[in-house]
Amino acid sequence: MPISISQQDARKLVLQSQQLPASKQAGGTTDATLSAIEHLGYIQIDTISAVQRAHHHTLWNRNPRYQTTHLDKLVANKQVFEYWSHAAAYLPMQDFRFSLPRKQAIASGEQGHWYTPDKHLMKSVRKRIETGGPLMAKDFEHKGEKLGEWRSKPAKKALECLYMQGDLMISSRQNFHKVYDLSERVLPKGVNTTPPNQEEYARFLIFSFLRANGLGQATEIAYLRKNTKPLITNTLKDMAASNELLQINVGGNHYYALAESMKLLNKPLARSKLAILSPFDNLLIQRKRMQMLFDFDYLIECYVPEEKRQYGYFSLPVLWDGKLQARMDCKVDRKSSHLRIQHLALDASLKKIDAFTHALYKQLPAFMLFNHCTQLSLHKSTPQNLPPMPINLTGI
Template identity: 30%
Template sequence: MPATVSFSLKQARRLALAAQGFNGRQPPTVKAAHVNRLIERLGLLQIDSVNAVVRSHYLPLFSRLGAYSADLLDQAAWSSGRRRTLFEYWGHEASLLPLSMYPLMAWRMQRARRGEDIYQQLAKFGREQQDVVRRVLSSVEEQGALGAGSLSTREDKAGPWWDWSAEKHALEWLFAAGEVTVAGRRGFERLYDLPERVIPSSILQQALPDEAEAQRELLLHAVQALGVGTEKDLRDYFRLNPADARPRLAELVEAGQLQRCEVAGWLQIAYCLPEPKVPRKVVASALLSPFDSLIWERSRTERLFDFRYRLEIYTPQDKRVYGYYVLPFLHNERIAARVDLRSERAAGQLAVHAVHEEEPGLDEEGMLALALNLRQMADWLGLTRVQLNCPRESAARLRVALAEIGGV
């Protein structure tokens, strides 16, 4: 079936930026309701252990809302009672998702129990180490909110499974299968408990959608969050496989819930919501986490912004092109620069190790916007200054801009 609507690349960018929450004013004071609404809009936040600037799940909220108390996200994710609005599961990698989406993950938990798809190895462990699994589950039932470290004997080696203990493997298997969930974190270590002690009963008692229905809902969430995307873009958002995503997309188009579209320069057919509203322009400046949902699908980022981005954390230092932990800088409707950043907490400074401008570079207003973002990030992180440690010409311009706003 042919596409029914066409977008220029600029229109596609505006759709994407607006869908991702970059098209509104930042609130003067960020409250829990702002955090929850944004995460509902995005569908999930990816969790990652890298802490070069701040844990990655905190950054997307800062990029869109401005300075906020990280306690708001911690309470939404790991508190008890009504303040808890999120849960952890495998969404797009390890993720925080709205509690309302818990039933949409039941099919994935069921596949994990059966050892299908990516869960074959964990399920094999579960079958071969049933005594360990039973012992770990009994400990969680009796004691609650346990981490792998408190269970590990390190006498039961897990074989060639990373460097996890047998207990850690058992917990990961139980977590994937939905037998336990994450109650909280100690540092960055997950603490596991039974779902009925963490997830509200009003959620657990809901009728579960079948696989096809849940996958359609996830694809709808993806297109709402992306604005416009190819089949690969949409299925990648919640890590659906092609065999599941393709028929579900066809069903959504047939039902009139999605429509096919074309984007200038894209080789593949794309999808969007019916009657999409394209903003006349998007005015936004933000430093982006490498794991931000706007850019985590690298091929889409390249198609949409003409911006090739690779994280170089695991690249040997002498082979890095841009730096160890590089944050793209979004300015209005393009990704205009790359900034290699580090939070040097002992020194109380946000260290800028490199600034790389994308063609045609940042004008004076754009450089001032970058300086302001860096100053605001330093304040948000409780750091007293922005320290420039790079000799490039753009760093000299940034130094002037920081001085102009009083930000060094």
């Protein structure tokens, strides 16, 4: 029989599983970052740099001592690698074998790639890296016209095809540009490279998702993973029938959860602590899920024409009191070390405005420091009559 829990408890379960807001941590700072990546299962990479990029931002919210050098160090130490989850991501090396089903599907042609493979060029590019060592796309000369929707030169397309089918991996990044090398030279000794069978793969996806997200549905677990939903649906049913999973009812919506995760409901949630989130944070990436569980209808508006934007180009969701309560459109002016809040918009349902703004103003100095800013300005707020920002927030 399904267990019914309230929406408030469902949110608490999700937030505790997502390690939000962050709690105090012991041990080394880089170890804490690795622990967060291994727990969450992936960290999405994104190129938008209105504030610190998404992969850094997401990790900073789990590890307040996070430094942007951590990811490079973890890649160099072969503890983390780049590949695809639902999107480009950093993944724990301990999960490497579960990246193989997608690679095999792309290599066999069962799953398409956004670039049409040029087998002859791919062979040539691979050979050059094999003999000459790690290379970036810019190391391949191309004097002709760039082709395709993304205006990419042919060698870049070949590199990406080789990367997605598993021949190449990213050994490092230089100024955010990928450095490609043969997979066998990037992988650490002893890593498990045995492809999982279908049942192993489905169970991995289910356990990983539920561990990091508290509760979930088949559609959510299969999100942007082609051809996996029927397998995941059947495996969920089998695991529930054998009492490996609990069935949870939240307001008429049905989910699955790990029994051990339910213990998180006994832990207090740091409701007074506020978190300024990336639009690509693991908590938020599935918008329909956020609407169902948190009543939070979120759209990142950088892809929306300026005249149609409601909140701003890069509005950051704000978590407080166990709910997503506001959006804060931010832009860092790096030349002047200035954090500009273009628009702070509180949800209409937020009633404790004084307590919320107190928590926000308390968190902003840390957010400024994370973004290497010494100045702060608020240009617009909704509603307009918010409590004034303390003057000491204008500098650190």
